[in-house]
Amino acid sequence: AGESCVGKTSIVRRYTEPNAAAAFSSSSYLATIGIDFKVRCITLNGTRVKLQIWDTAGQERFHTLSTSYFRGAQGFVLVYDITNLDSFQGVTSWMKDIHELAWEHGIPFFETSAKDNVNIEDAFSVLTLEILEKKSCVLYDLDVVDLNESKKRTCCAF
């Protein structure tokens, strides 16, 4: 989740299309319309996990639609643009939309770059591990972990 044009789609694409030559494009910006999702399968600590990552639209007109997907999520990536103060302050408002889930201290924090491919893998791995630990007693649906979306240079995940 996060404001428009902060890099959500870029992070998702960098993570789910790591081998694609055009996983990151700095020349074009296409706002997400509605909602999108990508899938990536990984193996962590011997557990095979299918990540379903929802990419929400940051534009205000899609706010209701985006937040309607939060309830079913098991983890979030909150994204802001480190060069845009408004987008950082917007994280607080997105957090309120996620208030059903306990916001605890010690949230893993990563500064990422979809452009330079920095910390994207680690951010998602740690998020997935946290989810698996919390769900270790109630794994269901073939270990499908559903990450309601998640962009740009900085993100924090829980």
Ligand SMILES: Nc1nc2c(ncn2[C@@H]2O[C@H](COP(=O)(O)OP(=O)(O)OP(=O)(O)O)[C@@H](O)[C@H]2O)c(=O)[nH]1
């Ligand atoms: N320098 C730099 N630019 C980035 C980075 N990540 C994304 N961008 C640029 O930021 C712009 C917006 O990226 P998107 O990923 O489409 O943004 P979004 O948050 O999905 O936007 P919405 O779909 O409107 O919510 C694009 O022009 C990207 O090239 C990054 O890590 N570094």
